[in-house]
């Protein structure tokens with residue numbers, strides 16, 4: 001077995017998902033382990049919170065250089081040093097001990113809502129009556145269902161999506177939101193992403209869930225001409241700011257747009273874009289430090 005590389009990055013815990021996303025996009029990254037906490041008698045005795053452990057199969061790019069550049073980009077987009085954390089990096093080569101299982105051990109059945117549960121494809125799970133099960137193997141794609149930003153979109157889908165509607169998922173990752181829409185009775189689902197490595201993963205996940213006719217492709221919202229009844233975009237606030245007009249163009253008169261991926265303290269940036277595009281806020285969901293907006297034309 002080949003050895004693997006473990007990258008440890010010192011971050012502000014609030015940046016976990018953003019830094020994970022950068023690693024999945026740029027590196028031969030097989031998984032990440034976020035804060036690890038050890039408890040004794042219900043008291044936390046140790047934590048690695050603030051250290052993101054990233055498992056790489058190969059050093060295809062120089063992690064120090066890539067992370068330095070990406071950190072600068074985030075700073076230009078308004079993140080402060082305090083918000084980002086230092087991003088100090090250590091890199092170690094490790095002997096392979098079937099390490100790809102390590103991160104899988106951390107991910108278990110996630111009850112997102114009363115009736116919506118995400119189950120890792122390698123676990124057995126007996127669903128309750130009427131429970132919607134999404135079986136997933138996210139591979140290197142974002143979207144295990146454990147992240148708040150995904151769950152906020154799932155909540156919007158559960159509340160506003162109606163059977164028979166069409167759905168587009170901009171930034172589809174593992175395909176989890178499109179798969180949920182299909183399980184809620186979507187007539188057709190479309191997912192696109194700028195990361196070509198996630199497209200096959202999304203198709204495989206759709207297949208695992210008996211979703212036979214989705215369309216997943218490498219694409220961006222500005223190039224889509226079709227209109228949808230329900231659009232989800234769980235992407236960083238600065239990307240939402242840039243593409244809000246393109247997202248609006250995907251909407252029919254009565255369509256719904258679920259915007260997630262927004263840190264509470266960055267919400268004003270997204271609100272500015274919502275106002276700029278004359279969109280109206282129909283609902284707001286929050287979870288921990290994250291907020292999502294449900295908007296209409």
Ligand SMILES: C[S@@+](CC[C@H](N)C(=O)[O-])C[C@H]1O[C@@H](n2cnc3c(N)ncnc32)[C@H](O)[C@@H]1O
Nearest residue numbers: 142143150170171172173193194195220234235
């Ligand atoms: C936070 S993940 C969301 C994944 C999944 N939809 C979920 O909710 O868990 C964001 C995804 O958006 C993709 N992305 C980033 N910018 C994008 C853009 N401008 N257009 C389309 N996809 C984009 C990333 O590659 C990533 O897969």
